[in-house]
Every structure is written in structure tokens, then in C-alpha cells.
Amino acid sequence: MVSNAGAGANRPLAIEARGIVKRFDGFTAVDGVDLTVPEGAIYGILGPNGAGKTTTLRMLLGIIDPDEGVRRILGHDRPHEVAHTIGYLPEERGLYPSMKAYEAIAFMGALRGLPLAEGRRRGRELLEQHGLGYAADRQIRQLSKGMAQQVQLLGTLVHNPRLVVFDEPFSGLDALNQGKLERMMRGLAESGVTVIFSTHVIAHAERLCDEVAIIAGGKVPFAGPVDVARDRIRPQVRLETRASDGPWRAALPADARHEGAYWMFSLPETGVEPLLRALIEGEAGILSLSIERAGLHDAFVAIAGEAAARALEESPEEVR
């Protein structure tokens, strides 16, 4: 695994996992995963369905124990000891259908040690703040799916956790609510809360994350800052010339390929200056020249392989 110390190198760690392994019936769901999540970061676990994201999160949270390896969460080996400082939104949302919305939030807070009366007060307050005050006394079964998801999200945050873990938080949300959730996650990170989430949608990770762990087949081939992941691939150069041939072509790098009107190739180690000189001297007539930094998707393909990238793209998602 490639691990890169990035922006969070000097920050204390919210999560640290070393070589965690989980097997089910002889099948290795998670195979020696290492993770380090700095405090206050937005950290994404990126991988296709079945890659081991949920199992990894469950081990980090103490829902299940790893067969091998060690984990530390907010400085503790036993996650339940710091459960009162953690919020968790599982992939499969669940609430008691007969509970009222504000009671459901209070109950989730009570599970994390928040006194029930305080939880009820905060529950009503949070619902008001998020435009759901009118639904505070409605039973969960009377709410729409989207509203119930919001109630659960508020229940995840009611006790003001230091670390929030979201498992596929964008799944099932429309574009508007995905945007709201992204803003909420950024707001949490700005207030010093560590946010870790799993996703199979690269765009979310690319927009939100300081650092990512790319997971495929139960292994993490890369964990570190998003920029470092992108830098694993050299920037791509796109060149358009008036002349289609000439002595300047000898200056093109070996990986250059002609796609339509463009020449495409990775930025050479020596930069573009020697090529530019050759183009000018050879009177190629430069129509356009752009240097594009690799996206996270390209980085994912390069790091996890084509098969994992295909699985990622095939993962069901209504809104990307």
C-alpha cells in the first residue's frame, strides 16, 4: 500500500488502523487495511460495492472486531469507550416507525449518552433549524423517505460528536439533498469535527475530501491526500497543430497518440519547453496546447486497476 503523509501529517489522528483483517466463512472481506485519518479532516473511503468499505467502517466503530490487526479511534483501542464522541449513519437507514421525529433524534442521542430531556430539546431545535419543525411531532412512519433520512442524519449529530462516520451517505438522496449534505459535511469539518465517509461516487470524494483511501477487493492500494493520488498520474498534454506532419514530430514523447485533431500524451519529465521549441522551429503552427492535471477517476484507474474502476462505475446510484 502506498501511504502518503499529506496535509494532516502533523495533526493528531482521529482514526488509526494497522493491518486489519476480517474473514467471513473463509472469505477475506478486508485484507490488511491500513488507515490514518487526521483529526478535522474529511476523509473518503472510495471503492466499488463489495470492496469492503462497510466492513472496514464497522470494524473501526467496534460493531465487529477485526480478526487481525489493531485499530485506534480517538486514541482508544475500544471504540465503544468513545462512542459518546462519535456519530454514525449506516448505509441502511433505520428508525422506529412509531417514534415521533424529535423523539427519534433524542433516542439516538440517548444511545450516545445525551440525557433524554436534553435530546428532546435539541431534537426540536435541530428540526426547526433544518426546516422540519412542523414534522417534529409526526411519527416516522408518517414522514417521507427523504424526511426520515434527514431525521436520522440529525440524530447522528445531536450529541455534537467529534467524529462522524457516514456509510454511503449520498445513496438515495436527490441532487438537492446531496448538495445540502455536502455543505453540512464541510461545515462539520470547519468546526473541527472529523468526517469519514464511504462512497462509490468519485465526484463526491473529489469535491469533499482532503484525503482518500482507495479500496478494492478488501485491500487499500492507496491512502493519502487526494492531490497525491492525482499526482500518481502525470498531467496530460493536449496539442493541436495546423501542420499534420514535419520534423517536429520527432520531438513528441513516445506515448503520444493522435486522437481526432489532437495529440495526447503525458507531460514529459523535461516539461513541454523542448517540444515547444521544436514546434516553433518546425513551423507546426500551434493552434492550442493545454496541460490537464489528472482527475481522481484517472488516479483510481491507475491505482486500483481497470476492473475496480469498471465495478465502481457499475455500482448502482441514482444521482452521480
Added chain:
Amino acid sequence: MSAAPVSGRLSTLAAALVIARRDFTAILFSRSFFFFLLGPLFPLIVGGLAGGIGASVKETTARPELGIAMSKADVAAMSAAYRQLQGQLAYLPDLVVVAELEPGQAFDAGAAVRDRKQNLAAVITGTPAQPVLTGTRDLIERWQGPVSLAAAQALGNAPASYPKVELSNLVTKTTADENRSRVTTAQLGQTVLFLLTMLLAGMVLSNLVEEKGNKIIEILAAAIPMDAVFLGKLFAMLAVSWVGITVWGVTGTAVWLAAGNSLADYPAPAVGWPMFFGLAVLYFSMGYLLLGSLFLAIGSMASTVREVQTLSMPVTMLQLLNFFFASYAMARPGSAIEIAATVVPFSSPFAMLARAAQDPRLWTHGLALAWQVVCVAICVKAGATLFRKWVMKSGPARGGRKRRWFGRRAKAETAV
């Protein structure tokens, strides 16, 4: 949000209390609980109606009559003598005149007894000096004496008056009676305990399945230890059971007292009634917690109600065996088998309640209760461990190996 974060983690007991409080209020204030309370009423009503109808039918059809077929004078003499004797021998059947025979007239007593239009158990024929009793062997043997007495009375050979016997009930029971009664109390106590335990412990089965259906279980498992979830659920259901038993007990006692019954009429158990009831509550609680923790572990491993029913059947049968084991042991106090019944966790509450009815020593109950608490703790821990091991897992569905038991199907369904 400006409010302060939570200052400390919940202890296992505090976490269990959060779960118990939620489950208890949710069940208590549900409409289904009202019907649950009414549940025992329906079999009682049906049983009462069936019993009443049965008694009425028995009253009208099964009351045997003694027929008489003699000459007119003999019938009159025998009837008068019989009425006089009925005052002294309350168990005598009613005397029905079948025929007043003319001199020399023949009469077939066998045909009269077999006649389906009448309800005759036996018929007296002949004369008071030489009565003939026709009927089934057991009845004619039983009625032979009274008929002979009536005939003697009719002939004027019986005493003119019968001295009044003064009744003295200073001795209410003998030691043998007391022992027999205590065995009855023990049997009754065991049966009630078994029925209540089986009726109520089954409730926890569906509870966790419902929770898994609501997908809440993962939120609980992430926030608090599974031991706390299990403990909370068990104690919530125990509290619900206590509410149910209190309601049924108060109602039943009121009806029982209104019917003119009194506890003083019944032989007291060896430890006395108050201690017996106290121990019954404790043993019910322990029996409930033991069986409930086992059911909870099963409920946690099953994905559907059908799986719950399938998996719980062997446990139900095993508990029935435990009950029979304890009942068998009850008749052999102090024997190795009785001690074994008090040690085996799942038969221990039944065996110990029977012991409370028959043996006044209290320290044995302290020991048994402590042992049962340890067993409950082991069951809860084992259930929680099984749950964490088998249920909370995910991963890709692998083709060709679809196992359906112990949550393995759930894994395939919740692929990450």
C-alpha cells in the same frame, strides 16, 4: 449547533436502561399490548362456557336413577322407606317408579334398564322381603346396602329413629394430607410458572427480528455494546411481563375472592405463602431471563419470522423436557435427580419453586438464584457474541454458496 458535547460514555447498565425504557414504553403504549392483556381472557371464557355447558349436560343426562317395579303396596312402602333413608344417605340416587305390578304380572327388569327412553341405572323388583336389584355390576354392588336398608325399613325392621351425629372438624389435616397438598401446590406452582414463562418469553423472539427489519440494530450496535442491547431488551420484556402478570393476577384474584375462596382454605407451602409468592416472582424472572436470552440469541440469528419459528421449535421442546424433568424430580425430594434438576439452569427455576412448596430451608434458594444469575449472564454474553460474530457482517454476494441459516443470507442481501 451550539450545545455542548456529551461528557462521558454510558456504562453497560445505563445503555441497557436506554434500550429497556424505549422498548418498555413502545410496547406498553401500543394497541397490541391491550389485546395481549386480553389474551388469557379468551381461553378462560371459552373454557368457562365449555365447562358450564358440559356440567349442564352432565347434570341432565348423566345423573343415574334407580327404578322400582313391585306391587302397588310394596312400591308405596319402599318409596316411603327410601325417602326416609335419603335424609341419612345423601348420595342415594332418585327413586323412580317404573311399574306398579298386578299380582302375578311379569316384568323384564333387564329390558327396563336397557330402555334408552329412560335414564335408569338399576331397577328393584321382587318384594321388600326379597328384593332383586338388576343393573351393572359396580352399581348394584354399591347400591346393595341402601336397597337392603330401605327394604328393612319398609318391612318395619329398621330403627324408628336415627341419633344425630355431632360433627367435629378440629383435625383439619393429617401429616399425610399436608404432604400431599404441598405436592399439589408445588405442581400447580410449576405449571403456572412454565405456562407464564413460555407464553411471555416468546415475545422477545419477534422483538429483535422486528428491530433488524427496521435496520435499527446497526445504530444500536455502533453506539453501545451488544450485551447492553440484549440486557435492555430482556429487562424491558420482563417488565412488560410483570405488568401483564400483575393485571392478570389482580383480576384473577378478585374473581377468585368474589367466588368465596380464601387462601386460608388451602394448605400453606413449606416456606409460607408470602415467601412462596416472592420466590415465585423471582423464579419466574430468572426462568424468563434464561429462556428469553436463549430466544433473543435465536432471534438475532434469524432474518425472518419463519426462521424464528423454525429455530425456536427445538428450544420450546427442550423447555418442555426441562419442565417434565423438574416435575419428575419434584416427587423425589432430596434425591440426586432432584438436585440435578435444581442445578440444570433451565429446569432450576421450576425445581426450586417446587422445593419452596415442600422444604422450609431458605438458603438453598439464595444459592439457586445466584447460580441462575450467573447462567443468565453467560447466556446474554453468548447471545451477544453470536450476534456480533454471525449477524453484523457484510460483503459481496458470492455465487453458488447461498446459505440460509444463522444470518448468512442476510449477508448476501446487504452487500456493501
